[in-house]
Amino acid sequence: MNKYLEQLVQLSKYDGKISAFEPQIENEKAKLSVFLQTADSISTQIDAAYAEIDDLKSKRTKNNIHLAELKTKLEDISKKHHDVQNEKELKALQLEEEIAKEQVSFANEEIARLDDLTVAKEEQLNELKAKLEEEKEQISELQVAVDNAIEDLNKDRNNVYQQRSVLLEQFDNKILTFYEKIRRWAKDSAVVPVKKQACCGCFMKINDKTYAEVIKAEEIINCPHCGRILYKEVETEEA
Ligand SMILES: [Zn+2]
Missing domain, CATH: 1.10.287.1490 (Helix Hairpins)
Known part of the structure; x- marks a missing residue:
């Protein structure tokens, strides 16, 4: 990641x-x-x-x-x-x-x-x-x-x-500002996992391309619908 x-x-x-x-x-x-x-x-x-x-x-x-x-x-x-x-x-x-x-x-x-x-x-x-x-x-x-x-x-x-x-x-300032900006409206759900190919913030399904990028986790990907930061939870942590 x-x-x-x-x-x-x-x-x-x-x-x-x-x-x-x-x-x-x-x-x-x-x-x-x-x-x-x-x-x-x-x-x-x-x-x-x-x-x-x-x-x-x-x-x-x-x-x-x-x-x-x-x-x-x-x-x-x-x-x-x-x-x-x-x-x-x-x-x-x-x-x-x-x-x-x-x-x-x-x-x-x-x-x-x-x-x-x-x-x-x-x-x-x-x-x-x-x-x-x-x-x-x-x-x-x-x-x-x-x-x-x-x-x-x-x-x-x-x-x-x-x-x-x-x-x-250890945080990069730009990343922190980026996070705080989303957090201002998304509160504690600024960074959310993707479950069943859906954003856990807005619960909308994300397209295959974005989903593939989220799984790769090489970059910071935002939900195309709500803008929250997405990540794929490791299997063991998933409910
Ligand atoms: Zn979303």
Whole structure:
């Protein structure tokens, strides 16, 4: 194979590898983000549960204040019994007392209901807290794995960069400019193999004459359709 072509094939492979690292790194980070989102959603639910419990407790306090008022009222009514002058006054007082007692029992029922709700909410809160702890543990375990994987990927990437820069030292400037020009639009497929007599960049069939030249590999041949640099892959490397 032409020496320049050989270098181009190699350079293109390095560039392809380098481009593939970023999505791999993103993929590693994405593994963590699912867990972080779950933890975030649990935290929001915990905040909401705290707010609901606060609300229930403040309602309970209001009922307690109301109960104290009713107690005072009932005491007053009981004192007034001594001063009752006639049947009419007695009936009015009894009615007032009845209403106040009803209100007391209603407030007590309401307090019991609020207490039940609070207990249920607190149970739910504890479950959420346990779930969050579990999630946090998984996150810190996963964080280590993700950090390690990213570190490995960065090491590999630096190795490829290193190999690439060694290769570039031997490169002819004109050939490199030529490659970069195609790469500007073809990205990582500036240099592509020919498979089944078709360009692997644009997938169009190439004519016999060009194909024969590609197989000879004495010169740098461009795809007549798209302009990418073509080469014939050695059989063992072919998929
Ligand atoms: Zn092509």
